[in-house]
Amino acid sequence: MRFDIITVLPGLLESPFAHSILQRAQNKGLSEIYVHNLRDYSSNKHKSVDDYPYGGGSGMVMQIEPFAACIEKLKAERDYDEIIFMTPDGETFNQEIANGLSLKKNVIILCGHYKGIDQRIRDVYVTREISIGDYVLSGGELPAAIIVDAVVRLLPGVLSDETSALSDSFQGDLLDAPVYSRPADWRGHKVPEVLLSGNQAKIEQWRYEQSLERTQKRRPDLLE
Template sequence: MRFDIITVLPGLLESPFAHSILQRAQKKGLAEIVVHNLRDYSTHKQKSVDDYPYGGGSGMVMMIEPFAQCIGALKAERAYDEVIFMTPDGVTLNQGIANELSIKQNLIILCGHYKGIDQRIRDLFVTREISVGDYVLSGGELPAAIVVDAVVRLIPGVLSDETSALSDSFQDDLLDAPVYTRPADWNGHRVPDILLSGHQARIDEWRHEQALERTRQRRPDLLK
C-alpha cells in the first residue's frame, strides 16, 4: 500500500514514519510512505505556495497551482483510490474509515496550512475529507500521520500478532476490556482470578462483559 503525502513541512513527518510499527511496515515492503514538498511544485521564484484571500480577511490561502502540479505528476505515474484532504470540517476519523482505507492500494493525502486551501482544490481533486476531531491544529501533517498509522496497522502482516488489530477498541463498536500482565499480585492489587483460570471461553465472556460495561460508562453513544 502506498501513501503520497503533500506538505509544506516535510521535516515534520520524518519522525512519525521512522519508528515502531510504521518503520517495520516499510521495511517489510507492506507500506510505502512518500512525502512530497509542495514548494518543489511552485512556479514562483521564492517558492511561495500561498497568497492573500480574495475578498479580504485575515490569514493566507494555499494556492491551487502547486497542488495541481504535484497531484498531476503523481497521477501520471499510477492510479489512486482516494485523494484525501485533512481538514477540521471533514468527516471525523473512526475505526470504520480506517478499515475501509486499509483495503485501498494508493492514497494521496493533502496537508493544509495557513488559513486553508483554495476551494477549487477541494472541488476538483479531493475525493474524501477527514478530520481527527473538533479542534484546529497548525497544519494537516499530524492528522495525516494519524491516518497513516491507523490504516497501516490493519494491513495483513504488519503486526506480529495478526489478531491484535481485530480486538482493538471500536472494532465491534465497543471499547476494549481491561488488560493485565505480570505480576499477578502487586502490593495487594490482584489480577482478576478469571484471567488466571485458563478457561478461555469464560475469559472471552468476561472480556466481552467488561467491554460492554466500559462502553456503557464511557461511550454510551457507541451502543446506539
C-alpha cells in the first residue's frame, strides 16, 4: 500500500514513519510512504502557499494552485483510490474506516494549515474528509500520521502475529479484554486463575465477558 502525504511541514513527519511498525512495514516492502513538500509546487519566488481570504476575516487560506499541481502530478503517475483531506469537520475516524482503507492500494492525504484550504480543492479533488476528533490542531500532519499508523498495522505481514490486529479494541465493536504477563503474582496482585488454566475455551470465554463488561462501563455507545 502506498501513501502520498502533501504538507508544508515535511520534517514533522520524519520521526513517526522512521520507527517501529511503520519502519518495519516499509523495510519489508509492504507499505510505501512518501511525503511531498507543498512549497515545491508554489509558482512564486518566495515559495508561499497561502493568501488572504476573499471576503475578509482572520487567518490565511492555503491556495489552490500548489495543491492542484502536486495532486495532478501524482495522479498522472498512478491511479488513487482515495484523496483524503484531514479536517475537523470530516467524518470521525474509527476502526471501521481503518479496516476499509487497509484494502486500498494508493492513497493521498492532504494536510491543511492556517484557516484551511481553498474550498475548490475539496470540491474538485478530495474524495473523503476525515477528522480524528472534535478539536482543532495546528495542522493535518499528526492526524495524517495517525491514519497511516492505524491502517498500515492492518496490512498482512506487517505484525509478527497477524491475529493481533483482529483482537484489538474496537474490532467487533468491543474494547479489548485486560492483558497480563509475568510474574503471575506481583505484590499480592495475581493474574486471574483462568489465564493460567491452559483451558483455551474457558480463556476465550473469559476474555469475551471481560471485553463486554469493559465496553458496557466505558463505551456503552459501541453496543448500541
